[in-house]
Amino acid sequence: MRDVANAAGVSLMTVSRVVAGEPRVAPGTAAKVEKAVRDLGYQRDDIARNLRIKDRTTSTIGLVLDDLANPFFAVMARAVEDEARRQGYLVLVGSTNDEIRREREVVSAFCARHVDGLIVVPTAGSHAFLSGRMRSGTKVVCVDRPAKGLDVDTVTIDNQDGARRAVAHLLDHGHSRIAFLGDREDIWTQQERYSGYTQALSSRGVREEPSLVRHGLRARADAHAAVVELMDLPNPPTAVFTSNDLITMGVVEGLSRLARTAPGSGAAGAASAASAAAAAGVALVGFDDVALADQLNPPLTVVSQDPAAMGTSAASLLFSRIEGSTSPPRSVVLMTRLVVRGSGEVRPTVRS
Amino acid sequence: MRDVANAAGVSLMTVSRVVAGEPRVAPGTAAKVEKAVRDLGYQRDDIARNLRIKDRTTSTIGLVLDDLANPFFAVMARAVEDEARRQGYLVLVGSTNDEIRREREVVSAFCARHVDGLIVVPTAGSHAFLSGRMRSGTKVVCVDRPAKGLDVDTVTIDNQDGARRAVAHLLDHGHSRIAFLGDREDIWTQQERYSGYTQALSSRGVREEPSLVRHGLRARADAHAAVVELMDLPNPPTAVFTSNDLITMGVVEGLSRLARTAPGSGAAGAASAASAAAAAGVALVGFDDVALADQLNPPLTVVSQDPAAMGTSAASLLFSRIEGSTSPPRSVVLMTRLVVRGSGEVRPTVRS
Numbered sequence: 001m002r003d004v005a006n007a008a009g010v011s012l013m014t015v016s017r018v019v020a021g022e023p024r025v026a027p028g029t030a031a032k033v034e035k036a037v038r039d040l041g042y043q044r045d046d047i048a049r050n051l052r053i054k055d056r057t058t059s060t061i062g063l064v065l066d067d068l069a070n071p072f073f074a075v076m077a078r079a080v081e082d083e084a085r086r087q088g089y090l091v092l093v094g095s096t097n098d099e100i101r102r103e104r105e106v107v108s109a110f111c112a113r114h115v116d117g118l119i120v121v122p123t124a125g126s127h128a129f130l131s132g133r134m135r136s137g138t139k140v141v142c143v144d145r146p147a148k149g150l151d152v153d154t155v156t157i158d159n160q161d162g163a164r165r166a167v168a169h170l171l172d173h174g175h176s177r178i179a180f181l182g183d184r185e186d187i188w189t190q191q192e193r194y195s196g197y198t199q200a201l202s203s204r205g206v207r208e209e210p211s212l213v214r215h216g217l218r219a220r221a222d223a224h225a226a227v228v229e230l231m232d233l234p235n236p237p238t239a240v241f242t243s244n245d246l247i248t249m250g251v252v253e254g255l256s257r258l259a260r261t262a263p264g265s266g267a268a269g270a271a272s273a274a275s276a277a278a279a280a281g282v283a284l285v286g287f288d289d290v291a292l293a294d295q296l297n298p299p300l301t302v303v304s305q306d307p308a309a310m311g312t313s314a315a316s317l318l319f320s321r322i323e324g325s326t327s328p329p330r331s332v333v334l335m336t337r338l339v340v341r342g343s344g345e346v347r348p349t350v351r352s
Numbered sequence: 353m354r355d356v357a358n359a360a361g362v363s364l365m366t367v368s369r370v371v372a373g374e375p376r377v378a379p380g381t382a383a384k385v386e387k388a389v390r391d392l393g394y395q396r397d398d399i400a401r402n403l404r405i406k407d408r409t410t411s412t413i414g415l416v417l418d419d420l421a422n423p424f425f426a427v428m429a430r431a432v433e434d435e436a437r438r439q440g441y442l443v444l445v446g447s448t449n450d451e452i453r454r455e456r457e458v459v460s461a462f463c464a465r466h467v468d469g470l471i472v473v474p475t476a477g478s479h480a481f482l483s484g485r486m487r488s489g490t491k492v493v494c495v496d497r498p499a500k501g502l503d504v505d506t507v508t509i510d511n512q513d514g515a516r517r518a519v520a521h522l523l524d525h526g527h528s529r530i531a532f533l534g535d536r537e538d539i540w541t542q543q544e545r546y547s548g549y550t551q552a553l554s555s556r557g558v559r560e561e562p563s564l565v566r567h568g569l570r571a572r573a574d575a576h577a578a579v580v581e582l583m584d585l586p587n588p589p590t591a592v593f594t595s596n597d598l599i600t601m602g603v604v605e606g607l608s609r610l611a612r613t614a615p616g617s618g619a620a621g622a623a624s625a626a627s628a629a630a631a632a633g634v635a636l637v638g639f640d641d642v643a644l645a646d647q648l649n650p651p652l653t654v655v656s657q658d659p660a661a662m663g664t665s666a667a668s669l670l671f672s673r674i675e676g677s678t679s680p681p682r683s684v685v686l687m688t689r690l691v692v693r694g695s696g697e698v699r700p701t702v703r704s
Contacts, residue, residue, distance in 0.1 A: 058465070060444075060465065067430065068426055068429055068430040068433060069426050069427045069429075069430035069431075069660075070426075071423050071426065071643075073426075074420055074421050074422075074423065074425075074426030074429075075421045077420055077421075077426075077445070078419065078420040078421035078447060079421075081420060081445065081446065081447060082447075085446075090444050090446070090461055090462070090465065091444065091445060091446075092412075092442050092443065092444055092445075093429070093433065093443060093444075093445050094433065094437075094442070094443075095430060095433060095434075109442055110442070113410070113412065113442065249643065249644060252644065252647055253646075253647065256647055290643060290644065291423075291601065291642060291643045291644065292601060292604065292642065292643065292644050292645075292648065293644075294605070295604055295605065295608055295644075295648055296644065296647055296648070297649050308421075
């Protein structure tokens with residue numbers, strides 16, 4: 001390949017890019033390389049194969065995430081794709097459904113295709129199996145969560161701080177019976193957000209009430225059912241903190257269903273009059289912004305994170321490694337933003 | 353490789369799958385192949401390379417879509433990924449932003465990696481450039497829209513029928529001044545939906561009113577501005593049909609902004625009292641369902657399509673081609689569903 005590069009007066013990397021049909025090569029340069037290839041009597045495919053074998057580089061990275069259909073990860077994936085495109089790389093995607101077995105399968109399949117690097121949203125469980133991949137040259141960056149047992153570049157948000165501020169906001173508005181509705185406890189972001197919840201309570205001397213805490217809610221329907229149950233307690237919460245977007249949506253549905261069954265609304269339902277009244281006046285702050293949050297009644301107050309910025313940061317870290325950076329592992333922590341819209345500023349109803 | 357297959361007593365395809373680290377090979381079979389590889393003194397990588405070169409198969413497909421961050425395409429992509437996984441294939445993704453130049457770049461880059469097939473959401477413009485790829489063996493399936501100048505398997509929905517039913521629904525509820533808000537006119541789905549709109553009007557003898565038709569709305573903000581303008585007409589529409597999810601969201605925002613500035617609401621705004629009153633009573637049916645549509649006030653009536661089913665169908669068609677099907681091009685058309693929730697059943701206000 002050196003011959004082609006010399007004849008065209010360009011670097012080996014440029015030859016590689018032209019042959020691989022990558023964008024971001026000036027048309028004039030591409031033409032020179034193509035001419036050199038023809039003059040020297042090579043076949044494009046031979047050269048491509050040769051380059052791949054010699055350089056062990058495929059100009060491909062793998063993105064391993066929880067669920068591509070989740071809007072949060074879709075936005076992150078698009079940002080990774082855009083950064084990869086700027087660098088002349090392609091992106092393989094694979095969803096893990098947050099199962100370690102499936103994550104291993106996806107990683108194996110990507111590595112069998114000789115990806116140059118992996119961006120991974122790690123599932124719960126040990127990630128020691130990635131160490132072997134890294135020793136054989138695959139670069140790895142973790143995003144959204146750190147990987148247990150793996151010392152690599154990581155991009156996360158400050159989950160504890162975001163949750164702490166959300167719950168402090170509810171405390172500031174006069175609430176002390178604040179429910180926590182969360183996803184599986186073995187997911188790192190959920191642990192962090194739960195920890196932020198307990199810290200906010202204890203910093204104000206509010207005792208945590210175990211009956212108001214629900215973990216393990218995986219789907220909207222779970223969250224819907226959980227909030228209906230909570231509102232039916234003899235002493236229901238006056239505020240709810242939800243720890244991700246799906247749970248927030250389920251709670252919005254559950255509360256609106258309960259409010260519709262309130263006495264005088266004309267609707268018949270299983271909910272008691274007391275739980276309906278409690279639901280109608282409950283405050284809510286959710287982690288993650290959701291579409292049309294500002295159009296709900298009341299509009300949703302949320303802790304907003306920026307999945308596009310997370311994807312871009314992770315991709316930048318990965319490409320710096322692929323280009324040879326050997327600095328110690330870096331940890332990028334992005335801050336969240338409390339978006340005040342109405343649902344988090346409802347004051348507790350005075351009980352008669 | 354024949355040696356390895358013979359020694360292990362399995363097919364060449366099975367050897368290929370084991371060497372590529374693909375799932376869906378029984379552990380016992382995989383062990384036999386691994387043993388044969390070792391016994392014959394091969395290196396896994398040599399075998400992998402050899403197989404790739406011989407079979408010209410990479411067990412990879414490329415998915416070329418408008419925008420991976422758009423929830424509609426994200427759900428479609430996840431469905432393609434799941435079907436590919438079942439078949440032992442990996443998925444490269446690339447967004448085109450609906451630009452033909454960018455689509456060509458993505459397709460070139462995917463083909464340079466020797467993908468076995470492409471699932472493409474074609475942008476507007478001629479797709480003759482894909483014919484060359486197909487002659488050299490790459491299988492192509494189009495989804496969401498057909499590709500101009502290309503005779504391939506295609507999965508679409510019945511856009512005309514969906515739009516026609518939406519507009520007929522508004523006519524049934526007493527409206528005749530029905531606005532159309534659409535995206536770029538050169539996008540096939542938009543042409544079809546606009547055609548459904550005009551068909552519904554003319555079938556009831558309602559004359560189309562050009563001042564109520566807006567094309568080229570690319571973002572939520574465009575739709576927001578367009579609906580505010582429409583409501584400020586001397587004779588505003590009493591109903592609105594929006595032709596995709598982004599436009600629907602922009603219109604919901606615009607209408608709610610106008611309604612908040614209505615006299616007596618206490619809010620000051622640029623909108624006239626008349627346009628605010630018109631906005632407060634306008635009916636709305638949108639194409640595409642949106643998150644939390646049932647929690648809006650009024651809840652949104654929409655034409656719902658199933659992007660997961662579209663992705664699964666497209667992937668099935670592609671894999672049948674990769675496996676050798678030579679039937680004439682197939683066209684799969686999926687039906688839409690009118691989801692009645694409230695916003696489409698508002699009757700026109702009687703004018704004084």
